[in-house]
Amino acid sequence: MSVQEELAAELAADDRRGQQGQQCKTCAWLRTRPDEEREAWNAHFADESFTTNQLVRAIIERRKGGMGESSLRDHRKAGHQA
Numbered sequence: 001m002s003v004q005e006e007l008a009a010e011l012a013a014d015d016r017r018g019q020q021g022q023q024c025k026t027c028a029w030l031r032t033r034p035d036e037e038r039e040a041w042n043a044h045f046a047d048e049s050f051t052t053n054q055l056v057r058a059i060i061e062r063r064k065g066g067m068g069e070s071s072l073r074d075h076r077k078a079g080h081q082a
Helices: 003-013 025-030 035-046 052-063 069-078
Strands: none
Touching: 025 035, 025 069, 035 052, 035 069, 052 069
């Protein structure tokens, strides 16, 4: 089997395509939150009146944890719900 064929087989076997939130750091973080809090964050993430920077600052201030702006921006862009 050629290198090209091996790579094609590996890519075809990758079943993670389209599985919403599987690799999303924001989804992983949301799954650690209690239901009521998770629902509140999801609502705020969907609300375009809040910037990604505002939301990241709120997460850091309220949870004393970190989240990268790019992780949340990608989460919002993809329309994930965790």
